[in-house]
Amino acid sequence: MSTEVAEVVEKKSEPLFSKKNRKLITNPLDIDNPVTVQVLGICSALAVTTQMKPAFVMAIALTVVTASSNFIISIMRNSIPGRIRIIVQLAVVSLWVIMVDQLLKAYVYDVWKQLSVFIGLIITNCIVMGRLEAYAMGNKPGPSLLDGLGNGFGYGLILLIVAFFRELLGGGSIFGFKVFEAMGLNYTGNGLMLLPAGACVIVGVVIWVQRSINGYRESH
Amino acid sequence: MQTKNGDYNVRQSNLYIILYAIGLTVVCAGLLAFASQALKPRQDANVELERKANILSTVITLEEGADIEKIYNERIREIVIDFNGNVVDKKPTDINLGFEYKKDPKDRLLPVFEVRSASDPDKIENAVLPVFGFGLWNTIAGNVALESDFNTIKGVNYSHVGETPGLGARIVSSEIQDRYKGKQIFEGDNIVSVDMQKGEGMDYSKDAHKVDGMSGATLTAKGVNNMLREYFRCYENYIKKNRTSNQQASL
Structure with a gap:
């Protein structure tokens, strides 16, 4: 008897911002972060984080691509033939990536120039394909959209943290604003921070801090 | 092709896969062609303005919002x-x-x-x-x-x-x-x-x-x-x- 009741409750359509669905947004920010926990998308996290501005635009671009691809694939999920599902996902992702690329080129030309190749490389970002395979293929469009947004935010958060320290320590500025000069200090940029190695160090520190806060233990 | 339950699954047939792939390609290509055509004038204008601004900026300090077109034609x-x-x-x-x-x-x-x-x-x-x-x-x-x-x-x-x-x-x-x-x-x-x-x-x-x-x-x-x-x-x-x-x- 009790199981029947439970089933009926299950079948009722869930509100979009139910507790479970809210977790889709909040989990990727911390305990299920795509960069620091799943270690996906590291390549671009190293590449575009020398300054805050490109990191910020990259985060938005990736969030848009992940969320909209998740949404579209989730709508299509019951019609996609299993044998060509990866290539179908790839086609949808690249469609969105090129859209974003074209829009940036038309409306924010200077930012588009700065990001150059990395917009195109969103296609190869493991986060996008990972979310499509792991979530959108088996869930409804609404939650899939939230999942995409959540993971985009989680990625963007790490990108901005890394870019903050790299730009501050490497170039002495934040969003192009010369912080140390404004404070009247003479600061010589740390060249290591501008190299990919600097990003590795900072991502490592972020993972360390995050794990010690969450009490994470490696399972053997 | 049959699934475990014995029903025929149309999603496994070769014809369906081929038609699906063709359909997807046509839709994606159409959307991209449309976006590219619609945004092209704006993008070209950006490129041309950038070319002129690049030439001018080597000799004149351009202020934000300066009429690049006008200065370029004059000088x-x-x-x-x-x-x-x-x-x-x-x-x-x-x-x-x-x-x-x-x-x-x-x-x-x-x-x-x-x-x-x-x-x-x-x-x-x-x-x-x-x-x-x-x-x-x-x-x-x-x-x-x-x-x-x-x-x-x-x-x-x-x-x-x-x-x-x-x-x-x-x-x-x-x-x-x-x-x-x-x-x-x-x-x-x-x-x-x-x-x-x-x-x-x-x-x-x-x-x-x-x-x-x-x-x-x-x-x-x-x-x-x-x-x-x-x-x-x-x-x-x-x-x-x-x-x-x-x-x-x-x-």
């Missing part, structure tokens, strides 16, 4: 020259730098943008010379503005296709480009160009042919150096011609 005279420095009957917009780059330097057609003085339209105040070459990942291009002595660099401006953001891509920043101001390309009567050095933070203010480098982007800097050296050689006849005529005028 710039566009000409195309050949290797010997003679004017050819062509427009700079007809010249594709990348295409010319593939030719032998002696056969190249070279656009020149002469900046006329605001008061006397016959007087050349500066000459802006477009240059083209290879950085680390892809092509780089630029404009070099010379003072009326055709020796001192008034300003430069670089653009790139795919240099690393934050490293080689810094060539587009005014911080790097300002380092070229006041440098000289002649030593005696020979063009020696200007070289960006390896390493950053050095003071080259006493050396007329050296500029401070970019940390972490030595290969891009090398590309820039090669580009400048090669194009100063292409423009050599034009530069020398104007240099002597200007020297005589000042005597």
Whole structure:
């Protein structure tokens, strides 16, 4: 008897911002972060984080691509033939990536120039394909959209943290604003921070801090 | 093809897969073609405005919101020259730098943008010379503005296709480009160009042919150096011609 009741409750359509669905947004920010926990998308996290501005635009671009691809694939999920599902996902992702690329080129030309190749490389970002395979293929469009947004935010958060320290320590500025000069200090940029190695160090520190806060233990 | 339950699953049939793939391709291609066509005028306008702004910014400090189109039309005279420095009957917009780059330097057609003085339209105040070459990942291009002595660099401006953001891509920043101001390309009567050095933070203010480098982007800097050296050689006849005529005028 009790199981029947439970089933009926299950079948009722869930509100979009139910507790479970809210977790889709909040989990990727911390305990299920795509960069620091799943270690996906590291390549671009190293590449575009020398300054805050490109990191910020990259985060938005990736969030848009992940969320909209998740949404579209989730709508299509019951019609996609299993044998060509990866290539179908790839086609949808690249469609969105090129859209974003074209829009940036038309409306924010200077930012588009700065990001150059990395917009195109969103296609190869493991986060996008990972979310499509792991979530959108088996869930409804609404939650899939939230999942995409959540993971985009989680990625963007790490990108901005890394870019903050790299730009501050490497170039002495934040969003192009010369912080140390404004404070009247003479600061010589740390060249290591501008190299990919600097990003590795900072991502490592972020993972360390995050794990010690969450009490994470490696399972053997 | 049958599933475990025995029902026929249409999603497994080859025909369905082929039709699905074709349908998806057509829809995606259609959407992209539409987006590309709809956004093209805006993108082209951006590119053209950037070209003009790049030329102007080498000689004039452009303020935010300045009417680039108007200033450009008033001050710039566009000409195309050949290797010997003679004017050819062509427009700079007809010249594709990348295409010319593939030719032998002696056969190249070279656009020149002469900046006329605001008061006397016959007087050349500066000459802006477009240059083209290879950085680390892809092509780089630029404009070099010379003072009326055709020796001192008034300003430069670089653009790139795919240099690393934050490293080689810094060539587009005014911080790097300002380092070229006041440098000289002649030593005696020979063009020696200007070289960006390896390493950053050095003071080259006493050396007329050296500029401070970019940390972490030595290969891009090398590309820039090669580009400048090669194009100063292409423009050599034009530069020398104007240099002597200007020297005589000042005597």
